Amino acid sequence: MKIAIILGTRPEIIKMSPIIRELEKRNSNYFILHTGQHYSYNLDQVFFDQLKLPRPKYNLRVGSGTHAEETGKMLIGIEKILLKEKPDIILVEGDTNTVLAGALAATKLNILVGHVEAGLRSFDREMPEEINRTLTDHISDFLFAPTEKAKQNLLKEGIPSEKIFVTGNTIVDAVYQNLKLSNIQFNTLNDLDINSDDYFLVTVHRQENVDNKERFQGILDGLKLVHEELDIPIIFPIHPRTKKRMKQFNLKPEGLTLIDPIDYLSFLQLESKAKLILTDSGGVQEEACILRVPCVTLRYNTERPETIEVGANVLAGTDPNEIVEKVKFMLNKKRDWNNPFGDGKAGKRIVKILLG
Numbered sequence: 001m002k003i004a005i006i007l008g009t010r011p012e013i014i015k016m017s018p019i020i021r022e023l024e025k026r027n028s029n030y031f032i033l034h035t036g037q038h039y040s041y042n043l044d045q046v047f048f049d050q051l052k053l054p055r056p057k058y059n060l061r062v063g064s065g066t067h068a069e070e071t072g073k074m075l076i077g078i079e080k081i082l083l084k085e086k087p088d089i090i091l092v093e094g095d096t097n098t099v100l101a102g103a104l105a106a107t108k109l110n111i112l113v114g115h116v117e118a119g120l121r122s123f124d125r126e127m128p129e130e131i132n133r134t135l136t137d138h139i140s141d142f143l144f145a146p147t148e149k150a151k152q153n154l155l156k157e158g159i160p161s162e163k164i165f166v167t168g169n170t171i172v173d174a175v176y177q178n179l180k181l182s183n184i185q186f187n188t189l190n191d192l193d194i195n196s197d198d199y200f201l202v203t204v205h206r207q208e209n210v211d212n213k214e215r216f217q218g219i220l221d222g223l224k225l226v227h228e229e230l231d232i233p234i235i236f237p238i239h240p241r242t243k244k245r246m247k248q249f250n251l252k253p254e255g256l257t258l259i260d261p262i263d264y265l266s267f268l269q270l271e272s273k274a275k276l277i278l279t280d281s282g283g284v285q286e287e288a289c290i291l292r293v294p295c296v297t298l299r300y301n302t303e304r305p306e307t308i309e310v311g312a313n314v315l316a317g318t319d320p321n322e323i324v325e326k327v328k329f330m331l332n333k334k335r336d337w338n339n340p341f342g343d344g345k346a347g348k349r350i351v352k353i354l355l356g
C-alpha cells in the first residue's frame with residue numbers, strides 16, 4: 001500500500017511525526033507532501049531537523065493568504081501530485097486548511113482518505129478549524145478518533161462505526177518520545193533566566209482571538225493583571241499571526257516576556273516546568289493535560305472537553321477579570337488527573353490498522 005502523508009503546519013508536523021517514524025521503521029512505501037502553509041524556519045523546518053524526519057518529497061510552497069487562496073492553491077497542487085504518484089491512501093492530521101485541501105483533492109480522485117484526530121468538535125462554526133475538521137471527517141474512509149468521546153461525535157453525525165477507530169492521540173506519542181530528549185539536550189529555563197515552577201507560559205494565535213481587536217486587547221489586559229497580582233514571569237512565544245495583528249492594532253503588551261516561536265524540545269521543556277499554562281492552542285491544551293500542568297484556555301469553547309472533564313483545564317474566554325479568576329482557581333488544583341488521550345502508541349496503532 002502506498003501512503004501519501006499530507007501536512008503543512010507546525011502542529012501537523014509534530015502530530016504526524018510518530019506515524020512517520022513508524023512508517024520509516026517498517027520501511028513502508030510512503031512519501032510526504034508539504035503544502036507550504038507554514039514556511040518560516042521556526043514554524044516548519046526546525047521540526048523536521050529536530051525530530052529527524054525525512055524531507056518532504058514535494059513542497060507546494062502555497063504560503064499565506066485568505067482561506068480560499070490557501071485552500072484553492074493547495075487543491076490544484078495536491079491534485080497534480082496525487083495524479084502522478086497514485087497513492088492508495090492519503091493521511092491528514094487535524095483541522096487546518098491543509099487538511100481540508102488534502103482530503104478533498106484525494107476523495108475526488110477516488111483515493112482513500114485517513115483522518116488522524118477525527119471527531120473533535122467545538123460546535124462553533126465561526127472557527128475555520130471546525131469547518132475543516134467536520135468536512136474532512138465526512139469525506140474520510142478511515143477516521144482515527146483520539147478518544148471515545150470523539151467517536152461518539154462522529155456516530156451522532158451518522159458516520160458508520162466500521163470507519164471509526166479509537167486510537168489515542170499521536171500527541172501523547174510525541175510528548176513521550178521527546179520529553180526526555182528535551183531535558184537532556186536543552187536548558188531553556190536557564191537561557192530565559194527563569195526557574196522551574198516559577199513562571200507561566202502563554203500561547204495565543206487563534207483567528208477568533210487575535211484578528212478581533214477587542215478580544216485580543218482583553219487577553220493582553222488579563223495577562224497584565226495576572227502579572228500584577230501574582231508577580232510571576234510570563235513567557236509568551238509569539239506566533240507570526242499574533243505578532244502581525246499586535247502591530248496592526250497597535251497593541252502594547254505589558255508584563256510579558258515575548259520571544260519568537262521556539263523549537264519543539266525547548267517548548268516541551270517550558271511546558272513541563274511551568275506553574276501554569278494559558279493558551280488558545282489545541283495542541284497546547286492537550287500537552288498541558290498530558291504533562292499534568294494546569295491550563296487556562298483563553299476561549300469560550302474547546303474541542304478538547306476531555307481536558308476539562310479530568311480537571312486539567314478551564315475555559316476563561318477573553319475577559320481580563322475572568323482570566324485572573326480562572327488562573328487563581330487552577331493554581332489551587334491538585335495535579336493528579338489521568339491523561340485521557342491514550343498510551344503513547346497511537347502512531348503504531350494507526351499504521352497497523354492501515355498496513356496490518
Ligand code: UD1
Nearest residue numbers: 009010037038039040043064096097098128129240241244
Ligand atoms: C493555522 C491553522 C490553525 C492552526 C495554526 C497552527 C488554518 C485555517 N489555521 O493558523 O488552525 O492552529 O495554523 O499554528 O489552517 N505566517 C508566517 N510564517 C509562516 C506561516 C504564517 O509569518 O510560516 C503568518 C502570515 O502572516 C500569515 C499568518 O501567519 O498570514 C497566518 O498563517 P495561516 O497559515 O493562514 O494561519 P495560522 O494562524 O498559522
Ligand code: UDP
Nearest residue numbers: 011014237261262263264267281282283284
Ligand atoms: N509549539 C512549539 N513551539 C512554540 C509553540 C508551540 O513547538 O513556540 C508546539 C506545541 O508543543 C504543540 C504545537 O506546537 O505541539 C501546537 O501548535 P499550535 O499551537 O500552533 O496549533 P494548534 O494546536 O492550536 O492547532
